Structures are given as structure tokens and as C-alpha cells.
Amino acid sequence: MWQYEKRLQFPVNIQKADPGFAKVMITQLGGPDGELSASLRYMSQRYVMPYPQLKAMLTEIATEELAHVEIVSAMVYQLTKNLTMDEIKESGFDVYFVDHTAGIYPQAAAGIPHRAEFYQSKGDPIADLCEDLAAEQKARVVYENLLRLASDEEVKKPLRFLRQREIIHFQRFGEALSILQQHLDSDNYYAFNPSFDEAKRKETLTCFDNKRY
Amino acid sequence: MNHKQALLKKIQIQDFAVQEASLYLISHPKDKSAMEYYQHSRALLKEAIDEYEQNYGPLTSRSNLDREWKYVYGPWPWEGEN
Numbered sequence: 001m002w003q004y005e006k007r008l009q010f011p012v013n014i015q016k017a018d019p020g021f022a023k024v025m026i027t028q029l030g031g032p033d034g035e036l037s038a039s040l041r042y043m044s045q046r047y048v049m050p051y052p053q054l055k056a057m058l059t060e061i062a063t064e065e066l067a068h069v070e071i072v073s074a075m076v077y078q079l080t081k082n083l084t085m086d087e088i089k090e091s092g093f094d095v096y097f098v099d100h101t102a103g104i105y106p107q108a109a110a111g112i113p114h115r116a117e118f119y120q121s122k123g124d125p126i127a128d129l130c131e132d133l134a135a136e137q138k139a140r141v142v143y144e145n146l147l148r149l150a151s152d153e154e155v156k157k158p159l160r161f162l163r164q165r166e167i168i169h170f171q172r173f174g175e176a177l178s179i180l181q182q183h184l185d186s187d188n189y190y191a192f193n194p195s196f197d198e199a200k201r202k203e204t205l206t207c208f209d210n211k212r213y
Numbered sequence: 214m215n216h217k218q219a220l221l222k223k224i225q226i227q228d229f230a231v232q233e234a235s236l237y238l239i240s241h242p243k244d245k246s247a248m249e250y251y252q253h254s255r256a257l258l259k260e261a262i263d264e265y266e267q268n269y270g271p272l273t274s275r276s277n278l279d280r281e282w283k284y285v286y287g288p289w290p291w292e293g294e295n
Contacts, residue, residue, distance in 0.1 A: 001228075001290070047291055056285040060274055211286045213217070213269040 002063070009067040010161045014078035014154045019093035022079035023109060024149060026096075028162070029072045030106025030114035033138040039065035041119035041135060045128045050194035050201045051183060051209050054125060057176045058132075061169055068165065071158055073104045079155070124193050129177045136170035183209075220265040224272075227258035 028034045039062050046058035080093070080102045088097050095111065106114035119135070122128050143163035150156050183204040185191045192200040214222070234251035241247055266276055270283040277284050288294040 052285045052287045052289070055287075055289045056274075059289075209287075211283075212288060213283075213286055 008071055008074060009064070010071055010158050012071060012074040012078060012154075012158050014075060014152065016152055016154070017081050017083055017087070018079050018091075018152065018155070019083055019087055020091035021150060021152075021155065022076050023091070023093055023096060025072065025079060025146060025155075026076050026105075026107060027109035028139070028142060028146070029069060029076065029104070031108035031112075031142070032118040033135065033142050034106070034108070034114070034118075035065050035068040035072055035139075036106050036114055037118040038062075038135060038139065039069060040116070041121070042132065044119075044121040045132070048123055048195040049125055049128075051179065051205075052211075053179050053208075054129075054176050057172060061172065064165070064169075068162060071162065075155065075158060076104055077102075123195055125180050125195050126177070126189060129173055129180065132173045133170055133177070136166045136173060140166040140170070217265075217269050220261060220269070223261040224258065224265060227254050227261055230254035231258055 030036055042058045042062035042065065046055055046062065049055045049058055083093070083102065088094050096105075096107075099105070108114075120128070120131055122131070140163055143159055143166060147156060147159050147163070150159060180194075181189060183194065183206070194201040194204060231251065231254045234247055234254060237247050238244065238251060262272065266272060266278060270279070270286060271277040274284050
């Protein structure tokens, strides 16, 4: 169950419109390594996670990514406020404008709409957590490239925050993978799939995993 | 239905009432009886959540009242054991 909080996780106060930058910024909303992909990836994967720490980690990070969807959307919104037709034409924003005006639409920088092919839900926690680690690194690179392209300090501030969150999430996913491996057979981590082989999963539960309300 | 399930049901009912009143109040902000219904349901919701969390642990990662980190404890809501 979710509810909305009427605030941004990190403030966005961009005074200077920059449709050219909006065109690349939008990739972190709807692109392959964007926040929407991140949230839906973790949200989809969490169901078959075999141990409670992993369910909690994916749920919490998926939820934080939704807050990042809102930050990125707020940035694109402020970057495209009060545009003149000349600004739209000169910046190359016209190719977005023609389909969406100044509305917020999840797409990659090159115009590819957001799609579920950007992520996987493999039903195997080693495979899923390894994808998640890679996803955080790829998103870090996108934020670093955006920081190279940005010049306005008000744009850079939220970009730096979002980049740092990728690094923190990578760290937490690394710990999640380590928690998972501690439950598995250290001679062969692939001996069974604890998301599917229920009897084997039960054998590996620790007393912490069994703590219930 | 055990005590925990009964409390969850109460939260579900009161939260749904608050949700419905919120939606209605967006388009009918001057409706006094709707506002009273909202305030009444909100108070009952808070009461139900407080009682649940004191007995059965946090519902959100922002409400772990205990010194121990109980937020991760099972069962998780989709596991059908609640």
C-alpha cells in the first residue's frame, strides 16, 4: 500500500529554462537506466525474494526511485517553462514538442518511449541482484554525463544528489547479495534457486528470517 | 479472524474511507458533511494504526517505534499469511 507525500525528496528550483538540456535530462525519467525503469525493476523483482531483508531492501529502494521519478520530472518541467517558439526550434526541442508540447512523457534522450524491455525480473535472486547492481552503476554514469553537459548550478545540485543515491543503492545491493550468499551453499551458490526450490529455501532460513510479528 | 487481522481490517476500512473522502473533497471542497466525515475517519484511522503498530510492529519504514529494527520482519503483505 502506498500514499503520496506532497514534497520532493530533494529540492528543485531551476529559474532558467533550457529545453536543450530537458531533451537529455528526460532520459533519466523514461530511458533504459532511468528512474522509472529502476523503480519498476525492483518493484517487480521483490515478490519472489527468498529472505525478508531482501524483500525489505527492494521495496524500500523501489519506493525511493519513485521519489526520483518525481525529482527528474520536476526538473524537466522547470527546464521547459515559458518557452518561446524560437527557443523550441533552436534547441532542437521541437521534435519532443510536436508530440507532447511541454508535457512530461517518459522517454529516452533519443526519443524511444519507456519500455519494459529495459529491465528483467528473472525469478532468481542472484541474477536479479546482479542486474540491480549493474543498473545502479549505469545510472551513475548517466548522471555523470548529465553533469558534464549541465552548466546551471540549480540543475547540478539535484543531479549530484541523484548520482550519490545510485552509489548508496549499489552499496546496499552489494550487501543484499552478500546476505543472500550467506544463506546459500558456499561451495556452489547455484546448487538451487531459493526463489523457486521452496524446500531448500526453508532449510536455509536463519533464526532472523523466522522472526515474525 | 485473530486480533492482528481484525486490526488490519479496521485500518483497511478507515483508510478507504479517508481515500474516498479525499477524492470527493478535491472536487467538493466546501461540502461540510464530507469534511466532517473525513476528519472522523482520519481520527479512527490514526487510532487503528497506533494500536496495530504498538502490537504488531511498524507498517512503514518511518514508524519503527521499537529500539529493535523490526521493519524487515515477515510476513510481507503479498505472502498471504496475514
